[in-house]
Amino acid sequence: MKKVSFLLSASAPIMGLSAVAAPALAQDVVFKPIVEARLRYETVDQAGPAPLSSSRDAHAVTMRLRAGGEISKGPWAFLAEAEGTLAIDEDYNSGVNGKALYPIVADPETVEANRVQIQYRTKPLVVTVGRQRINLDDQRFVGSVAWRQNEQTFDAVRVEYMGIKNLKVDLTYAIAARTIWGIDGGKFGSANRPTDIEGDDVFANISYKTKLGTLTGFAYLVDEDEAVVALRRNSSQTYGARFAGAVPFTKKVKLSYLASYARQSDYATNPVDYSADFVTAELGLDVAAFKLTGGCELLGSDGGATGIAGGFAFQTPFATLHKFNGWADKFLTTPGTGIQDYYAGVAYTVPKVGKAGPLVASFTFHRFSSDRLSIHYGDEYNAQVTLKLNKHLSALVKYADYQRKGIASFTGDADTRKFWAQIDYAF
Template structure:
């Protein structure tokens, strides 16, 4: 906590305190989730019923605010491998029990400048490179200083220096799955909005400076560009689109010497309640050696390449994901508001050697009850051809947030 307090103190003396009244806002976030995993090659099916509570307080005065938030995860049913305590009979459910400080930050916010110091969430773009991993109970935060600068309308610079990545593994994290991974991480992007969309140039220097975390082999430098936009076709139809390219190479203590590319193209048509989309995402390979393919260790990996989580670490030969989705939404069905259903299909292939890894079907239904409650049912079915094994996952989840 010493680096957090020092950075917060430095920010506090950067300007005069505002002589205004202090507004207090409580933070409450409750989640209960049932997750089952049936995986070929593992003796028993995993079953996890977890309860997650985040609670804290934000105090604000003028442009200044202080936020402190803790979190705890309890496994009411723990017939699963939590990633830390050896359990060869059950598949992995990455929600170990924990209790910890989730966020502790000091922030200054004005129209042109926001500076945040301390333990904080950092979410950049679509979370493909840096995210909060909010699907997992324990989430991901950073001990960091972040500056968001908007000198003119439409132009924004977002730069963070993070010296610790607080992982999803909680207080018992150990070995390759540590509670926190230290390193000198620099996360920067520069974006500009146009009539057609927003173009962003980014540089992510990720320093996984722990010998037990893949012997430094996840340290990388990625440089790229991203374009996102949307266009109204009519009163009832909208086309959204995105494209991205990046190149990655070894960084800092990484003993490997490699270069791999990333690219994405994606489009979604939203019309009369229907939503249809598709895309092609590639995390490239170099020479087919482990951990010399394009890696994204700080991403919210669950959002990409299927919910069965088979590709959180990119295989040595890379991965190509061709996907399509179809969904429909209702404004209300009885007491339920914002009801949506969605189906997604993925075909996974290697980036080199022409291997077909497998296919996956993902299904999702969500609904809101009142202002604070959201319910969801989610299912993933990965059918392996040459990579890993068949896996089926089911989630029943309820979230309540103040």
């Protein structure tokens, strides 16, 4: 109740100023509708150790619709957006529907208020209060999980300040994360997949632009105030920095680069005493229509962590995890022995295909191993083709093939093949 009061108090100045301006609202009011739809087919073929070996192939046909609008006048705006997902073919384990014989496709049926926010925005300052979408940097630590049908949003107060040239200060205090598991979260024995996760979370992100790239310092304090031990283990304090930029050599040749380091340790209600490192480095080379990418990422492990057997590793519970460590989603929770992900990829872009375009085809290879104990978990192959059909429609086909090496090294470590076909509409 105190947290709800805090948000109401934080929004009071906005609502008060809006009331003062109420007589003039009939003039210069702008309404922007929100209409988005996505039809997706996803299939999962998963083998491996029992009970996974007895699983049936999953086949999911789901439709997602978002609808709402934003009313704005001057620097003030109010946005409301509803989101619903329908399972047309539910031969899959959504994570909360109890169909445990199928592999998971994390798109449960749901209806919810996805975003409800009041916003004050000027050139130097943006303040957002309410249920909102938050994507920081490349979403490695905080993101909206846009790949899933049900988006992750936050009940939060966010302040973005850009009043000093080349500098941006981005501060958020969140009292809850609205998860991808929807209104049935926590049902059928899935207590660690709740509808929302309450807590006292602070996301601090300060960036400075230079000629060579953007230098960012960050601090993410995650305090998951939940009874479930598996969720409290995600409570952590993470401090780090990243540098990302690009240098053009010619009109058709460009080098891009990224480097980041962070240190994480237990925080608040976490019963595990641990500390672990995060390191990533990536290079990209654009040559005309081709883009080559190579990099490595480490989510380290603390073998001496107290309170849990087998060690404990760096976790990123609020990240857009599907973007990282392979599309088969084998590493959404970092194994206790950590992850080293070495990857290389190539992409090719065709600007026009008749009246459609662009068309982008990509292929990426991952090699996964542990931080400790020299375990080669497996290899993964990812391929994707996207096509912009017109102003409102786009299409996608996508494939992931994870091949386990040796014995299963963590929960869910099994040969897995996934295929997606998808149509998106946005007004």
